[in-house]
Amino acid sequence: MAAELTAAEYAYLIILEAEGREISNNEMAELYEVRLRKPDYEKLNADGYVISTTKRNPFRHVITDKGSKVLGEALTIDQYRAGEGVKRSAGERQLFWAAMVAQQKLLLAKRNGTSAVIKKPEPADLDGRIRAAYTKLAGAPGDYVNLTELRPLISDASKGEVDKALVRLLDSPDVRLEPEPFGHRIGAEERKAAVHIGGEDRHKLAIGLR
Known part of the structure; x- marks a missing residue:
């Protein structure tokens, strides 16, 4: 299952899993400095990992049970390795750092025996x-x-x-x-x-x- 996902798509799933709710692109940008845009949300919707509300701005996204399940599947260190000489863009680096922040949120919540910390929506x-x-x-x-x-x-x-x-x-x-x-x-x-x-x-x- 996880092999279907690109590294970027996987990173977005981690962010949505950490939030555990429907989150708008505006709030995602405020919390993580990234937004879930085309073609990533279209692919994640088509594969059943995310449900997006796109009839009006800001777009909103929530992870599905299938999306949460795929995050439980083991990854290998070379699964998403960039080719030799390939450099990550600034946007990719920000997205991967955002996923690390989200993952830490989940880890800290597990360590403290609480749910992931969720900012009260504006x-x-x-x-x-x-x-x-x-x-x-x-x-x-x-x-x-x-x-x-x-x-x-x-x-x-x-x-x-x-x-x-x-x-x-x-x-x-x-x-x-x-x-x-x-x-x-x-x-x-x-x-x-x-x-x-x-x-x-x-x-x-x-x-x-x-």
Whole structure:
């Protein structure tokens, strides 16, 4: 399996494994000074190692179970050896150093008996986290899910940050936020979880509408 991967692709998998979540190119650049771009993300997606969200910038990426599994396969020291006289570019050297930083994050977490240290995302990165949380809850793209179910999945972010991200998401053509049509179903929890837009409370989110 690992033989299918280039050294660069393998390095990106290590970074995504260390983060253990969907991460945007902007945040990857902030943390590791690299971005996962074409053709690397296309190859990793095609091989089933990574899932990328590319409908809007910044692109977002998350490692799959298959990607995590391939990292557990043994490598040999000569597997990705550059040919004699071949020099690595500055970009390649930065990518490989970024993978070393990510690998150390995993090693330190294992040594300390904790999960890998994850930087709290900036508000803009909540867009991708909301989409990921929605995917976990929705039976199919376009199904409506209650904000009372979605907010606990991103509870480390404040309500104000999540509200701003939800409003941003409405700029996407596949996103809808609607009020609960049956008033008797609106209780204290629904009112607390709602986002106020256009003079009304919105209680339900749908992503993937065409």
